[in-house]
Amino acid sequence: MINQTVNQIDRLATPDGGSMGGARLAYFCYFAAMAGFMPFLSLYYAQLGLSASEIGLLVGIPPVVTFVAAPLWGGLADATHRHKQILSGAVVSAMLVVLVFLVARGLPLLIPVVVAYALFSAPIMPLIDNTVLAMLGEERARYGRVRLWGALGWGVVGTVGGVLVDWVGLRVSFLNYFVFMLILLLIVLRLPVAQTSIGSRFWQGARSLFAEPQWVVLLIAIFCSGVAMSITNSFLFLYVDELGGSRTLMGLSLTVATVSEVPIFFYAERLLRRWGARGLLAIALLAQVVRTFAYALIPAAWLILPISLLHGFTFSAMWSASVAYASELAAPKGLMATAQGLLGGVSMGLGGVMGALVGGLVYERYGAVALFVAVGLVALAGLAFFVAAGPGATEQSRLRPRYPG
Known part of the structure; x- marks a missing residue:
């Protein structure tokens, strides 16, 4: 039954009857699984009696x-040429580990579960992205429109997940993850998973990129943005809970955020032509500053809805511009894939862990308002540094944006 449904959606989504419909559905299911699970995980931890730290x-x-x-999984896939087996095995393992959350109690037991979940989740998106880019071939500019299906999955299930959590309780979020990842597994088994290299020469290329001063400037700015994004993702719903907001409101805020993503992703190429990668990135950093300070000032929980509209700039524009700017900096060295991997690692990896760890300590000691004021200052510092340390006239001409139209 499920397989027949996947076949029907695949044919409808792809006029030529190929596999791109399955790729779209893969993004939809993966982000649907995440939307109904990850935003509510902090609330689940709090329900278990854990402190903010x-x-x-x-x-x-x-x-x-x-x-x-992620680079280790990529290297293993490249060395063994078993990309599909590693991807499907990771999906199955992540599904099963998530169920263990339901029986783990206390920090000592939860730590190994979280480590295992992160370990098995690490290769899923890189391998899906790698497959989609290989399927697109010379038409890689269409990637953003395929990736949009992930935003749709996040937005639709975010709201439904919030309603279900209100009705059933937080444990339903784990079931949501399991169901959508099961559908993803069925899709992955049908996709022509690419076996092109995704993990080779990563660290050698990273050292070469650090010789470029503007690359370091970009990473510092992206790190500050990553800290702000991590704190918002990790602690916003705890703050909304303190303000008396419902789970339905939390889920609705995810949908509002996703709606704001769609036009930015869709018109990203036009925005890049108008402002350039560096200009659009500066605008996105400014939006990040406004968004985090706004959270600190809200007197009522429902005000997160209009603030969530800024997500289109703080995520979609930020990611589109930083990816484009990183490509400009890395293209002369032939290290564009390495640049994108390092960009994600600094933003979501280093920035993510710093935001989560320090954010938890600040939240516990000083409260949510102080936390969002502090992270607003971090985002402002990142913006100020990015603008002040920009390239000179000669450097600007060398890094002139290259967008058609």
């Missing part, structure tokens, strides 16, 4: 594990 520790583990494990 303990929650910060648990939330900070996955970025570190992913930063280390």
